[in-house]
Every structure is written in C-alpha cells, then in structure tokens.
Amino acid sequence: xxxxxxxxxRLAALLACGSLAVGCGGSxxxxxxxxxxxxxxxxxxxxxxxxxxxxxxxxxxxxxxELGAPDSTSYTAxxxxxxxxxxxRYNAPGIAVFFADSDxxxxxxxxxxxxxxxxxxxxxxxxxxxxxxxLGLGLGSTHAEVLGAMGSPRFDSASSSFxxxxxxxxxxxxxxxxxxVIM
Numbered sequence: 294x295x296x297x298x299x300x301x302x303r304l305a306a307l308l309a310c311g312s313l314a315v316g317c318g319g320s321x322x323x324x325x326x327x328x329x330x331x332x333x334x335x336x337x338x339x340x341x342x343x344x345x346x347x348x349x350x351x352x353x354x355x356x357x358x359e360l361g362a363p364d365s366t367s368y369t370a371x372x373x374x375x376x377x378x379x380x381x382r383y384n385a386p387g388i389a390v391f392f393a394d395s396d397x398x399x400x401x402x403x404x405x406x407x408x409x410x411x412x413x414x415x416x417x418x419x420x421x422x423x424x425x426x427x428l429g430l431g432l433g434s435t436h437a438e439v440l441g442a443m444g445s446p447r448f449d450s451a452s453s454s455f456x457x458x459x460x461x462x463x464x465x466x467x468x469x470x471x472x473x474v475i476m
Contacts, residue, residue: 333360333386336424338431341459344388344410344475345425349459353381353392354403360386368399378408387414387423387432413472425473436468 338344346359363381371377377394379401389411392401412425414432423432428442439454439462440446448455451468455461463472 336426338412338425338427338473338475340427340456340475342475344412344473345386347388347390347407347410349407349410349475351407352403353401353405356381356390356407360388363390363401366401368394376408379405387412389413409474409476411472411474430462430470430473432470432473434462434470436462436464436470439470 333345335343335345342349347356360383364384365382367380367382369378369380371394377397377399378391379394379399381390381392381401382388383390390407391409391411392405393408394400395405396402412432414423425431430439430442436451436454440449443454443456443460446454446456451464453461453463459476461474461476462470463474465471
C-alpha cells in the first residue's frame with residue numbers, strides 16, 4: 294500500500310507539472326509523431342481494471358493490438374520506491390500507459406505489462422478522451438461529482454482524490470477533473 298501511495302504521489306506530481314514524461318531518476322524521450330486515430334469502441338473505465346481497451350496487467354503487444362504504435366515513449370528509472378517504467382503515449386485517445394520495465398533495459402518490450410494507465414487530454418482539445426465514463430464520471434467532471442459518485446476517498450485535497458479501489462482523480466484550480474489514473 295505504501296508503495297502504491299508513493300507511485301500515486303509521483304504520478305500526481307507529474308500531472309501537476311504538466312509533463313507525464315518526467316520522473317525520478319531521469320528519463321529519456323522519443324519525439325512525438327502525428328496522432329494516431331484508433332477506432333475505440335470501449336469508452337468505459339473501471340477503478341483498478343482498465344481505461345477503454347487498455348487493462349492493467351496487459352502486455353505491450355496486447356495494447357499495440359488495440360491502439361497501434363504509441364505516438365511517443367519515454368523511460369523513467371526507478372527510484373527505489375517505484376519501479377522503472379516506460380510510458381507510451383497515445384495522443385488521439387488521450388491515454389498514457391505505464392509499463393513496468395521488468396528487465397531494466399530501458400526498452401519497451403512486447404511482454405512487459407501495464408502497471409498504470411492515465412486518461413488525460415494529451416492534445417488539449419476535446420478528443421475521444423472526454424467520452425470515457427464510469428458512473429457518469431470522466432474528464433471534465435467536478436470534484437463534487439466525483440465525491441458524490443465515488444464516496445469518501447482515502448486521500449482528498451483540492452488537487453486530487455485517491456481511492457483504494459485503484460483510481461486517482463486530478464483536478465485543476467477550478468476543481469475540474471483533468472486526469473484519471475488507474476492503478
């Protein structure tokens with residue numbers, strides 16, 4: 294649990310500074326490419342389970358089969374409290390997928406598995422990312438709507454709410470959901 298909370302705090306810090314590609318221990322990044330436009334029919338998400346077609350524990354191969362090649366990738370070295378990870382960004386659906394770098398080779402290998410998923414509008418436009426819903430909640434929902442639908446969180450502040458069911462919501466200064474993290 295402590296390790297999961299540390300990972301949540303780390304993800305929240307990345308979201309707050311507006312860069313999911315920066316992390317503890319250094320990172321490297323590939324250049325973004327033109328946004329892909331996958332045909333996503335599953336626009337649901339569930340705490341501790343999935344965002345659309347991306348499920349926790351899925352392999353990189355399975356994610357590629359659903360979303361195609363990522364628009365960009367970046368590597369973040371572990372810091373002793375959280376694992377080394379490779380982030381794959383899919384701009385059009387607004388999904389960033391973190392894969393555990395199980396062999397610490399700083400490469401995204403076909404068998405590496407999803408350890409967290411972030412729903413965020415990576416294009417800063419109204420993309421499909423705003424269509425993903427669970428209990429009526431998604432990007433653009435308010436802090437009050439989250440509390441009303443999800444109940445009392447384990448941790449709550451003006452900038453984020455963390456639930457033990459495996460979801461964290463990040464809010465902007467007006468209390469609007471800007472990111473949803475599934476872990």
